Amino acid sequence: MRTGEPLPAMGDVLAALATGLWRYDAAGGLVTLDAEAARLVGLPAEPASLTEAGIRARFHPVDWNEVDGIVQLALAEGTIAEMRMRIMDAHGRVVRTVRSRSKPSIDPHTGAYELVGTLQEVTDPSPSAVRSPVTGDWRRSREAFLLDAGRALAEARSTEEVLRVAAGLAMPGFSPDGLAVFGVEGDRLTVVGHHGHKPGAEGPFTQMLLDTDYPAAEVVRTGRAVYLSSPEEYKARYPVSWPLAAHFGRQSWAFLPLTVSGRTMGAWMAAFKHPVTFTPDERAVLTTVARMLAQALFRAGAAETERELTDGLQRSMLPTLGPRIPGMTVAARYVPTGGGLQVGGDWYDLIQLPGGTSGTNSSGGRFALTIGDVQGHDVRAAGLMGQLRIALRAYAAEGHRPDAVLSRASRFLHGMTHGEDGADLRFATCLYVEVDPATGTLEIARAGHPDPAIRMADGTVLMRPTAGGLPLGIDPDADYPTTRLVLEPGETLLLCTDGLIETGGHDLDTGWRRIRRILEEHQGDMEGLADALVQAVHGPSSHHATGPLTDRREDDIAVVLLCRVAPGCGCEPATEIRQPVRRMMLTIAQAEPERIASARHQLRELLHDWSSEDQVDSAVLLVSEVLTNVLVHTDTDALLVTEVFQDGDGLDGRSGRRVRVEVTDASDDLPHKRRPGELASSGRGLVLVGLLAGAWGVDPRGEGKSTWFELHEEPTKDDSKV
Template sequence: MRTEDVLAAIATGLWRWDNASGLVTLDGEAARLLGLPAEPAILPEVAVRSRFHPVDWNEINGIVGLAVAEGTLAEARLRIMDGAGRVLRTVRSRSKAVVDGNDHQLFGTLQEVADPQPGTTAVPTPITGDWRRSREAFLLDAGRALAEARSTSEVLRVAASLSMPGFSPDGLAVFGVAGDRLSIIGHHGHGAGDEDPFTDMLLVTDYPAAEVVRTGRAIYLPTPEDYRRRFPATWPLAQRFGRQSWAFLPLIVAGRTMGAWMAAFTYPVRFTPDERSVLTTVARMLAQALQRAGVAESERELTVGLQRSMMPTLGPEIPGMAVAARYVPTGGGLQVGGDWYDMIPLPSGRIALVIGDVQGHDVRAAGLMGQLRIAVRAYASEGHRPDAVLSRASRFLAGLMDSYENENGTGHGSGSGTGRGDWDPGPRFATCLYVEADPATGVLDIARAGHPDPAVRMADGTVLVRPTAGGLPLGIVPDTDYPTTRLVLEPGETMMLCTDGLIETGGHDLDTGWARLRSILESYPGDGEAGLEKLADELVNAVHGPSSHHSTGPLADRREDDIALLLLCREGEGCGCGPGATGYAVRPARRTALTVAQAEPERLAGARQQVRELLHDWSDDEQVDAAVLMVSETVTNVLVHTDGDALLVAEATGEIGSRRLRVEVADASDELPHKRRPGEMASSGRGLLLMEMLADSWGVDPRGEGKSIWFELYEEAGGTEEAEGAA
């Protein structure tokens, strides 16, 4: 008797499914079970597919794919439909895949089962539908959680917390591969030291995880007997944990097996096709999450290495001064960019502070930054003055860009090229601020190349943005002059240097960004050098939240631009105290100085702003307006009637409510001003008349070279409100 006849006697049919040709071969019993004439037939795939319920067809596709990948049997229940859309019967299919390259054939059996009864509608039973919905919800949640994990430890925590629908493993382990050995990346549900026998295990060992890594195929062990029979050498290692079922699945990314995942159960698990499908899907998501986490950790490690190699350490200590610095990289990618700071001891005994920003937020920007920082340090160490250091640095950067363009065949400023030049659009430039500080006197000589101006926090908390002369950013025009501005940092004052990332991040422009930082500088109570470190943290936290000196981690993803920050404090009585603080033997003076050159009349607006900021808490607003008007008149008089520059010095002294403002505007001309009686249509001649009307006192003092026009205003407590009340 033929095998087909024996199987037909027990209502079991045979079939073969050729994936390459798309043909299905049925014996008579298999054809009958599918609702076709009970005779052998070779049919196209579409004719057989039409006999299955659509939901079951989608399920069998996944089950067959899983069986092909694992080399196991594919088993499923299928509802057979008639032409009217009714369920004729339910059959159980069991098949084995034979793989030939990219194609495969399925050889299997069909056998009728008792449920559901003929005549029922083509709707899944409630239990089946609920399980499927639970499985889909679980996989969505698991995928989301694994996608959000940012480190290997987070991935392992997520994997340990997964509660699978209908069955949950008691123990988990993730194995990695290092050369020819197996290693434990992480585990859950085991005690300390339990992983020791499985650490550093040779891949040739007769152990399920090692075989999974070697073959790339899953291993399911439903019972301890299966484990003992298949892996007798390592069964004693697993026996002591008291588990009943095990699943070992490969962790595959881009066709490469990077490790294995073990799920162990304290109760028997049959590992049905649905259960294997869930485990396989989780293993794939786990492999991808571990791959992403590994790449991210490698990038963070590279980032930290780059930062440590490129960022200097502050030192040595400066007598009478304190320095604090921060660098925060931009988010995404390698988290490196072109911002930098430096502190350079000079041959003269002075100290140079440098802060700069190379255009771009990529590895090339970081590389250029490193080269430029070394060049600036070399020029400074040779003893050059600030203007000469920046001029040489500009020529150096321009030369680097010319060499790069010649090497890569790119035109200067073209933004296009061939070969390696394609990934770097156009030339790069850099902004820079160079400060040479004399610790003994507090004198600061500043040269600026397209960089934001420094800000000074006075001892009583008043903050001024100090306008400085400047030139083009480095590297744009090789031979550029960088004029030097001289300021004096008084005892108790703090100077802030920063890149534009600290100012403009968060949708701010220069004005609103400075206002945000000003409020922090004014309100923060410091405490010597420790207070300076806290102030640096407060300034960075105001933009990005808590950070370390060199921040990495989840915070990086929210960053829009690099940040470099330098704080220089000249120690003195009241250093770091906030506004209104007590403890001064004599309240320190507020002082600002500014040169308005003939070639830069637009700096007159900066002079007016300096006076307003100096008098930000003056009690009488009308006096503030009067002071600004007189400054404008006296400086304009110098620019119009002389050939020299105007030097403005403004100083406020005394206790709040009874202070004195003294403003001096000096120039190099010996010609003294005199009163005039301008007519109604005259465009000038009113400066001295205004001072006579608005100032409490004023005068003109001849000097050895030039003259000085000065005026004073005396604050009265109550200010405008008191005057209005008296009126």
């Protein structure tokens, strides 16, 4: 070509280079070829137009099936679509291999893509090159790798497992030696996990602003992958962040978006010690892995959030066992079902009953144990369980007897679940036990629940049949008879839901025999026994609520153990119950107000050796005020009980004696403090009680109330000098 002559036409130049031009309109299904392109696909060397079916017949079917995936990858990354395609003759034989390079574009109106590119004949690699010891059969290796990777990532149950699987992926022919997963928090990158780097190497990349000149930040901003084939390319494109990456000694990097439902949730970095050109096949593998990784991380994160939420919900609905009960030891376990949400309807509770000292159990006051199971293993069951548990606590706090507590609870649950539409009818089983630690007396009411069992002091275990009624919520007018048992020193009471008995293919009979064997053979404290019961059914525990939980469960489990402590019983030591050293009881009827004077006289006799005469006068005055209050403001009789305790039973743990005075009546009207004027003739009773008593209170009972006060003996002058 002489200087000054015009350049030849582009078509002539391409033809001279044995390169053809072609255009593919996916919307119209039409392919246009110039003469060279037509020759390369086996047609006469002249311009031609073919339908999609016509051009597809010229290519190997395996190669044609990959066209759409390669084009979609190029559209997502904004890069060139490059393909190697085998041309077939009429007899199905490969006559040549061509390389296609095209720039895809999307029609905004139809969403279809259009390709304009070149075709050029290339030398087909020899079979030995295709199946070399390094790469093997590329296509077959890639498909097998992606299947294995997809299966492993799909089975990962936590973020930690997903990262471990990603670190172990061996990509065919170009496995990375350094990986990092970046997340997003607000406007900053976070490092979720990494592999192939020293601990602490992630420091400079954590809390990096998204507008930083760093490949992962760009990927999150744009949603497009970044491929860097050499350190020179990295340094040229990202000069600011290159010093952070330079000291790792890598030669190539791929940063890919982690996208779920159209939202980029982070980025994945694959770094290589050897140069990688990132061919279309390699980019396709990396993109597919990134998509699977994003889905796996999203599932794991959602599962972890769900587990945290449901576990917190269940924990919030279960009680702590509270203060140590004098003379008794309690242990409990709750194990939610392993299927779906880890919440269910099983529960247990320990309830302080009215009549304790200063709201504690320090005087051996009565308490109740309750255990139950609301039908179902879903959020609805958990919600009803929480409401029912609160209702039971309220009825117990009012002082009702066990039969009345369950009757009211059944009416409450029936009203909750039998609405106008009757769409969600639920019932609940329940076992309610009122316990008197001083005597070991158990008052038991049962609503369709498994019977309790008792392990005797010699290890013998017996199921204790108790009278019962229908499950709660079925009949609002159901009755629940009460059974009285005595827990002797050294004996242990077992309460459980049916999940402990029937799990593992057992029925009530075989399951009970298994539980009885564990109770009889166990040697150790109550906590160990509770663990043994759960582990025997479901294996070793994995985490705790109020006790160990396991990972795979057929049904919810709730277990409560109550031991009445005795020497050598193996129970955890508990505070000894203090029995009163003196006790006086007197009934004062409405028609006998003169007996108040007798009550004052008997109280003085009971406290004849009390160290403080002023305290005796105060006690006598307060007894008179409380008794008078009952006779004046109610139409019921009054029962006076006075007890004197010795040694360490006093308020705030002081040693010495303590007197407790309790007046019970059958009226539900609670007394209230008043503010009497100077000339008022009444209204000062509770004011005096509050001023003179060391502690006092009013506790509702099932029928009536109890007003009580306590005084702790003050030391004498000689005692104070010691």
